Amino acid sequence: MATLIMSQRNITMLTVEDVAELAGRLEQDDYNNAFEGLEDWHLLRAIAFQRPELAEPYLYLLDMEGYDEA
Template structure:
C-alpha cells in the first residue's frame, strides 16, 4: 500500500487547479479501484487542514460533520 506524504512546501505550492482536478475525479467517481478514490479523498482532506481556502468549493466531498464530544 502506498503512503501519502506531503510537506508544508507541497501545500504551499498547490493551486486551485490542482484541487479542482482532484475534486473532479472524486465527483466523477471514475476509478479502477476503491482505493484510488480513497487516496484522492485523503489528499483532499489533508489539503483542507493546511489550505482550507482551496477546498472551500469542494468541502461537501469530504462529508465532515460537526459533532459535540461532551
C-alpha cells in the same frame, strides 16, 4: 485514472486548478480501484485542514460533520 500522491510539503504548493482537478476526479468517481479514490479523498481532506481556502468549494465531497467535544 491517475491519482496524486502528495507529501505534506507539496500541499503548500497546490493551486486552485490542482484542487479543482482533484475534486473533479472525486465527483466522477471513475477510479480503477477503491484505493485510488480513497487516496484522493485523503488528499482533499489534508488540503482542507492545511489550506482551507482551496478546499472550501469542495467540502461537500468530504462529508465531514461537525461535532461538539463538550
